[in-house]
Amino acid sequence: MxxxxxxxxxxxxxxxxxxxxxxxxxxxxxxxxxxxxxxxxxxxxxxxxxxxxxxxxxxxxxxxxxxxxxxxFIDTHVHYAQVDVIASYGRQLLDWLNDYTFPAERAFADPDHARRIASLFLDTLLRHGTTTAAVYPTVHKQSVDAFFEEAQRRRLRMICGKVLMDRNSPDYLRDDVHDAEADCRELIQRWHGKDRLGYALTPRFAPTSSREQLAMAGRLYAETGVWMQTHLAENADEIRWVKELFPEARSYLDVYDRFRLLGPRSVFAHCIHLDTEDRARFVASNSAMSFCPTSNLFIGSGFFDLEAARSLGVRVGLATDVGGGTSYSMLQTLAEAYKVLMTHGQRLNAWRGLWLATLGGAECLSLDDTIGxxxxxxxxxxxxxxxxxxxxxxxxxxxxxxxxxxxxxxxxxxxxxxxxxxxxxxxxxx
CATH class of the missing domain: 2.30.40.10 (Urease, subunit C, domain 1)
Structure with a gap:
């Protein structure tokens, strides 16, 4: 009927x-x-x-x-497993991960905890007017199941996928290449394309994945047609660390490029410290960027250059990046985006701002044929x-x-x- x-x-x-x-x-x-x-x-x-x-x-x-x-509203980068660490004091990126994020994510080994937080998180998004998001769970397979179960119950269009980490992280949050691939394949089979749900391969960031794991993610990305989401060029110390770990790569973005992780369904959060060649690769590969202003300000990472991206035609969406970000509200996130861009001599008018939070986000996530x-x-x-x-x-x-x-x-x-x-x-x- x-x-x-x-x-x-x-x-x-x-x-x-x-x-x-x-x-x-x-x-x-x-x-x-x-x-x-x-x-x-x-x-x-x-x-x-x-x-x-x-x-x-x-x-x-x-x-x-x-x-x-x-x-x-469409949030193109947010961590549901970081609900409990929003507004934690005084750390830059690498210390933030070790002091706040990793300990909080350990609790998601418990399926009941994962389900409770997923429910709270999704209801919070709805109260803020957000109906779609690209979401990070934890390394635990049950954190993905819990999230998708709660999203499906609310009939939401959501993207999520198991975090991949096999090095430079606590033992209690590490997987390995074989088990991670098996988990991803099982989760893709169970959730990708079911109702309004989509799966994303989710290497946390290059330093916490070995070459073998990144290569595995690249194979799955090419084979399955799912999304890929990760972090890129957020923090100066992070970039120096990536250079030490991958001396053969021209840049941080080139690390992901070497493992075939760029493409139309690839979404890279932050993208602050990029050069002209990096931006050209975004254009050529049709990869997308997530602009995370409250997180970048709160953790002291730097300032996103919207005009440099949009003038080349790079797809850009807006993101709260909770828990590094300080609000679930896309309106408050836009207010901070305006201030960030003013430091570059750029002005974010209301039209473009609300476009970023709606159709721009849909374009960023390759969902503009469906929502936005x-x-x-x-x-x-x-x-x-x-x-x-x-x-x-x-x-x-x-x-x-x-x-x-x-x-x-x-x-x-x-x-x-x-x-x-x-x-x-x-x-x-x-």
């Missing part, structure tokens, strides 16, 4: 990167708009008075007039934002004179309090 639902409110979505300065043909906006959702997919979008003409008496109508409806905007036939994930959720935001909206001004204020002042509702496949979850 077909289920049809209508969502009414101010509707904004993007057709492509608006750029800077912004191209007004890159988005569509209806002050009084309506989404028609048929069996979890977009059936129509446009002015409310026109779209509602097709509504039958039995069709549900959710009236969000006065609020803004956007496609669900309200094109007909796409999956109907969306977030409803209250632009008067706090007294400060409410007052700012009262004096704003244009839509762009209101959206920029939302980007700078918004947080989870602005999330009035989150819909997954047309069903309200928050």
């Amino acid at each position: 077909t289920t049809t639902t209508y969502l009414r409110g101010s509707i904004l979505h993007f057709l492509r990167d608006p750029g800077a300065p912004a191209d007004p043909e890159a988005w569509e906006y209806w002050e009084d708009g309506c989404l028609k959702i048929i069996d979890g997919h977009i059936g129509a979008v446009g002015p409310a008075d026109e779209t509602l003409k097709t509504r039958a008496a039995q069709d549900a109508l959710h009236d969000h007039r006065g609020k803004l409806i956007l496609p669900g 905007n309200f094109a007909i036939g796409k999956e109907a994930d969306c977030v409803v934002l209250d632009l008067a959720a706090t007294p400060v935001l409410d007052r700012r909206m009262q004096v704003a004179t244009a839509l762009e001004e209101r959206l920029f204020a939302l980007m700078m002042l918004g947080d989870d309090r602005t999330v009035a509702a989150t819909y997954v496949l047309g069903e309200r979850r928050i």
Whole structure:
């Protein structure tokens, strides 16, 4: 039996990167708009008075007039196993891993713990309006099963995959090449392409995987058509360490390139310290970058150069990178992104910012044929934002004179309090 639902409110979505300065043909906006959702997919979008003409008496109508409806936010890099270490004091990357991350991840050997944290994590994302993410679990196979079970129960589109580490990490978090490959194959068979779930090969970063393990990951990537996610060029000490471990490689990116880990479904987090040749390889391989501003600031890693990437056509998505990142909110993450880019003399307008958090994220994850905007036939994930959720935001909206001004204020002042509702496949979850 077909289920049809209508969502009414101010509707904004993007057709492509608006750029800077912004191209007004890159988005569509209806002050009084309506989404028609048929069996979890977009059936129509446009002015409310026109779209509602097709509504039958039995069709549900959710009236969000006065609020803004956007496609669900997309977080392109986040660690569900680091829920308990968010806001831990005073470490740079390598110390952060040893002092906070690795001890916290040890607990995920317990399937019950993994399930509890996965449930908390996913509900937290929904409360922040995030409906899709590329997620890191731990080295434990059960941490992947727990995550996918909870994501499937919520009907979410999620990417995840067992972390690979066979050296330079605690014994209790190491695997080996043979067992890691067997685990990945089993998990791919069980989860990849099931409902809205996708598997990602997940070497933590080059220093914690041997050449043999990276080669194994490259073989699986070529063979299976899954995603690949890892970290790249985040921290100066990390880069020096990579050079010591892989002296034959031209650069940190070249390490992954040598093991055939670049490609259309490869997503590299951070990408701060890159040179011209590295960026050219991103273009040639059609690999993608995740911009992690709150994490880069909090751990003191450096500043991402958005214009250097986008001017070449590199796909870029936004990421919270919790627990190094300090908020699950994509709006707060955008506020920090704006500040990071200002240090480069770059300006992040509201149009491009909200594109990064929606369609840009979908493009980064090679999911833009499925999610990211309200094109007909796409999956109907969306977030409803209250632009008067706090007294400060409410007052700012009262004096704003244009839509762009209101959206920029939302980007700078918004947080989870602005999330009035989150819909997954047309069903309200928050």
